[in-house]
Amino acid sequence: xxxxxxxxxxLAVSLGERATINCKSSQSVLSSSNNKNFLAWYQxxxxxxxxxxxxxxxxxxxxxxDRFSGSGxxxxxxxxxxxxxxxxxxxxxxxxxxxxxxxxxxxTKLEIK
Amino acid sequence: xxxxxESGGGLVQPGxxxxxxxxxxxxxxxxFAMNWVRQAPGKGLEWLSxxxxxxxxxxxxxxxxxxxxxxxxxxxxxxxxxxxSLRAEDTAVYYCVRESGSGSYSQYWGQGTxxxxxx
Numbered sequence: 001x002x003x004x005x006x007x008x009x010x011l012a013v014s015l016g017e018r019a020t021i022n023c024k025s026s027q028s029v030l031s032s033s034n035n036k037n038f039l040a041w042y043q044x045x046x047x048x049x050x051x052x053x054x055x056x057x058x059x060x061x062x063x064x065x066d067r068f069s070g071s072g073x074x075x076x077x078x079x080x081x082x083x084x085x086x087x088x089x090x091x092x093x094x095x096x097x098x099x100x101x102x103x104x105x106x107x108t109k110l111e112i113k
Numbered sequence: 114x115x116x117x118x119e120s121g122g123g124l125v126q127p128g129x130x131x132x133x134x135x136x137x138x139x140x141x142x143x144x145f146a147m148n149w150v151r152q153a154p155g156k157g158l159e160w161l162s163x164x165x166x167x168x169x170x171x172x173x174x175x176x177x178x179x180x181x182x183x184x185x186x187x188x189x190x191x192x193x194x195x196x197x198s199l200r201a202e203d204t205a206v207y208y209c210v211r212e213s214g215s216g217s218y219s220q221y222w223g224q225g226t227x228x229x230x231x232x
Contacts, residue, residue: 038217038218040219042219049208049222050208050219051222052219055216095218097217100163101160101172102148102160103160104159105157
């Protein structure tokens with residue numbers, strides 16, 4: 001199975017500042033057939049199901065604010081929130097869908113400093 | 114509007130069985146692969162099982178293989194998860210998840226149903 005490891009486990013950032021969450025996969029999730037990284041990011045707020053933010057490592061889902069961006073390739077990925085808003089407090093998860101046994105990272109809890 | 118509504122959760126004793134259902138609406142159910150994902154209280158997300166749109170291909174996580182069975186009825190727009198030999202560690206909120214049509218990422222999530230395994 002592909003193991004997904006996020007860092008840090010928790011993060012406190014001031015409003016308006018940049019937040020960066022990292023995700024590392026135990027093997028490459030870059031497909032040679034379409035040159036895409038099979039990596040998604042989700043946001044989960046308390047008491048709610050997860051919400052898809054980004055697919056293919058960097059493609060923002062419709063309606064997701066452009067302060068959210070994804071980057072990286074092969075085994076190393078980053079979710080960046082350029083200017084933290086109060087409503088961004090949540091747990092963020094990465095997930096690989098390269099392997100038929102999809103796996104999630106352990107989650108990163110983002111709070112306001 | 115895509116809607117996924119899970120049902121069938123509840124309290125069950127260790128070793129018992131439960132069948133979860135997911136009623137889908139707002140899209141052509143037979144065109145999309147579906148998954149079950151769970152989340153233990155205060156813990157992260159765990160992918161459990163996948164079923165192709167036609168039902169012909171199925172995958173399971175190691176943690177549930179041999180105990181859980183995923184199935185679907187495209188005529189009824191419904192997804193199921195039969196859970197046998199339940200353990201305390203299966204206590205979680207279970208989410209029904211629809212994949213995107215262009216990739217295997219989880220595009221839409223239900224609100225979840227809570228399964229509690231306890232004596």
